[in-house]
Each structure stands twice: as structure tokens, then as C-alpha cells.
Amino acid sequence: MKKQTAKMRDFLSTARTLNEALPYLQRYHGAIVVIKLGGHAMGSDEGMASFARDVMLMRTVGVNPVVVHGGGPMINEMLEKLGVTSTFTRGKRVTDAATMAVVEMVLSGQVNKRIVQAINAEGGRAVGLSGKDASMITCTMADPELGFVGEPSEVDTTLLRQLFEAEMIPVIAPIGADRDGHSYNINGDTAAGAIAAALKADRLLLLTDVSGVKNADGEVVTELSAADVEAMTESGVIAGGMIPKTETALSAVRAGVRAAVILDGRAPNACLLELFTDHGAGSIIRA
Template structure:
């Protein structure tokens, strides 16, 4: 009987959130490192299906770094990174497109469709979806060319909203194209952020392989459950958040500043992390909002 009582409490706790978010749009970034965990991936698919069935519109942006490296290694192509970005020559870009737009994208789409919900896979070239511009990085004022790595220049919002209106879950491979038709490898966090503010999403959710943000990553008592956009900026300026977490937080800030209502960073390794974060009072990750309200 106690088990039943607990299940009822969970459902009652979720009810106001279900009502609040019905008809809203969430953009979810599904990281490549999470895909290697079959249990977490299966739970993610179930969460996606449930959220769609209760009326939440969903857009998924996926990564695939580990799988890209695995395929490059098999072909004898060395992987090089500068400032966390993969140096992408022409041969590497072919592998990136094959893995992201081919293998990974279609696998996620198949898993969702197999559970009775409509999903459709797209890359930046489909429907002229993501126009890109070449990205350079700078070290000590030195401009470094890292090949076919891009930034998002423009999102075809009409194309995306048409898919959402037709009740599909768009599953996006983070590649884009320029005016000359060149393909570009784009960081999935930046694509997810750009998509979320292009369509003014209710939420941007980044599934990572950490619990969320910490003031001190070595001290678990410094976990940050909730913060404002300005507090996030202060953490970056003061060097509290640095390393690989800094660009993720910068994506979150950009999304908030451009119209996304809130951003969540949650541990994608935890089973049913999406449901726990969105439909419970306490949540499990870090939420970033415009202000205190």
C-alpha cells in the first residue's frame, strides 16, 4: 500500500507541470557520451515518448563525438583538438557527416518511431536548415584555422516549425552549410542554443555527463541547483566556472538573453533524468533563469 501511495504522490506532484507545459516547446541536447550508456539511452527515449504523449513539443539536437573518433580511428585518421574543438579537414568532415547525419541520427529517430511517436531526422543541409559560417579560434591573438568547423549563422525557423506543427519530433544532426555548399561541423551545444532562441523555446535542456554546476567541482556540497543569468555571468567572469563547462554555460546565457524561458543542465547518465528534472518540485540538475521570479 505504501508503494501505491508513493506512486500517487508522484503523479499528483507532476500534474501541475503537465498542465503548465502542454503545448510548449522544449529543445533537448543529447550528448554523444550519454549514448554509450544503453540503460540511460533507453530511459531517455521513454522520457521523450512520454513527454510528447502528454502534449510537450520536442526538438532534439544530438552530438556524437565519441562515435566520430571511433570511426576516424578505424580509418586511420588521427583526431586532433584545439581548445576542445575537433580540427576538421575535408576527409574528417566526410566522416563527421556520415556518423552524425547517417548513423546516429537515424538510430535515434528509429528508436522514437518504434515507440509509437513520430520523429524525423534532419541535418543542416535538409531544407536549408542551418546556414553556417567558418569558425576561427584565437590563442594569444594568433588566428588559427581549424578547418570545416562552423558557427550558426541562421536557422530556417519556418522549416522547423512546419515539422513541429505536423506533430513530428525533429532530431537534428549538428552540421551546417555555407553559401558555397561547404559542410561544417558545429558544436551541438551551440546548435541547441541557437535553435532554442530561434523558436523562443520554453526550455533548453542540456544532457551532460555531470550532475550540473558546482562552485567547486571537488566539493559536492557546492552544487548549484538554481541561478540567474547575471549570476552565471559573474561565475564566468570570476573564473568560478571554467574549462569545458564554460562554453556550455555561455550557450545557456545566450539562449536566455535571446528569449528562451529557462535552461537546465542535467546528468544524462541518470535514468529518467528528464522526468525527474521537469516534473518534480526538487529537480535533479541546475536551472538557469532570467531573474529571481
């Protein structure tokens, strides 16, 4: 009798916990959430498995997640292994034909399939793609001096919506093509922002290796408007590598994304904390 009473007490306690959590879990049912997973945020195999479990839970509670990934460190490693020498202009790598071949091999192959495998290992149904599949991302050359670096000019979401209907999880390498069939490397944040805008996503989550946008005192600012971001950039508080991330966030929210969040992808359950808790995680930016 005592054992049965203890089991009933545990059951009721769990039921109350689930009942309290239910409104949070249901708040994004049917929503589209685009997640940019940076190369530095991928971390260890354990970190990748944790991220995969988060994505799988999102799908389980009715969210439509889209993962867009980078892979800069992996590209650098492969270029070095293959002896491909890079040249730089204004501090940016020039992507010539040889470099572009390596970039596509690493992003669409090694990195993409690692993420797909991690999600599938957690019981998900992930599909690896690049922006070239089904002509998803059409590009123009961003800067002739930088070679095959692309700027999205058009995003076709037909395939993504079909995958949502099939309850599958798209994992997208940021490779696109122009109308003549030339391949282009797209900045991962830029690709994620363009996809989120085309989908009119509820959230764009930019996972990086910092905790969010910080003010002049070094404290993370949890909520920012477009005006806040512009003022902090103009004053130099937002600087360096944070500028392109906030620019991507602003472009996305101005194009119809409900909100963009810059958060630390190395933190355990970062995506779940942002979506399913009141306090969230990182810095949320709205138009």
C-alpha cells in the same frame, strides 16, 4: 466482493495519483523544449531506450520536443577505424575535408538514426534531420585555422514548426552549410542553443555527464542568474568544459529562451524530473 473492493480501492488510488500529477503534466502543454543529447550521455542501449521513453511521454502530454545530438566519441572511433589522422590547433581538432566527410557520415547517419529508431520503438514519430535539411542552419566559418567548423548565422524554423503541427519529433544532427553549399560541423551545444533561440523555446536542456554547475564547495547550484554565472566564471569556479555549456545557456536565455538547464543525462528520467517535478534536476539558468 472483496476482489471488487480491492480493485476499486486501487482504481481510486491511481485516480488520486493522476489527479495530483495532472497539473505538472499540463504545465508544459504546447511548450517547445530543445534537448541537447551529448555523445557521452547516450550511454548504453538501455539508457537510450529510457531517454526515448521520456521524449515520447513529453510528446504524449503535449510538449513539442526537439532533440539535437552530438557524437564526439563515435566520430573519434570512426576516424580511427578509417585511419583518418587528425591534426590539432590550440588543443582543438582541425576539421579538414576528409574529417568533415566522416563527421557528417557518423552524425547524420549512425548516431542520428540510432536516436530516431529508439524513439520510434517507443511508439513515437521521430524524423532524422541535419541542419542542412530545408536550409535549417546557415553557417559561417568559425575559425579559419579549424577548417570546416561552423558558427550558426541563421536558423530557419519553418520545417520544425511544420513537424510540430504533425506531432512529429525532430532529431537534428549539428551539421550546417554556408551559402556556397560547403558543409560544416557545429558544436552540438551551440547548435542546440541557436535552435532554441530561434524557436523562442520554453526550455533548453543540456544533457551532459555531470550533475550540473557546481560551486566552490563542489555542490550543485540548482538556480543561477546570468550575473551568478558571470561571477562564478570570472572567479574560476566555473572552468574547463563547463564554460562553453554555461556560455551556450546564457546566449540562449538572452535571446529569448525562458530558461536553460544543465543536467546529467545519465540519470534515469532526467528530463522528466526537470520538467514535471518541483525540485527539478541539475542547474537552471535564467537571464
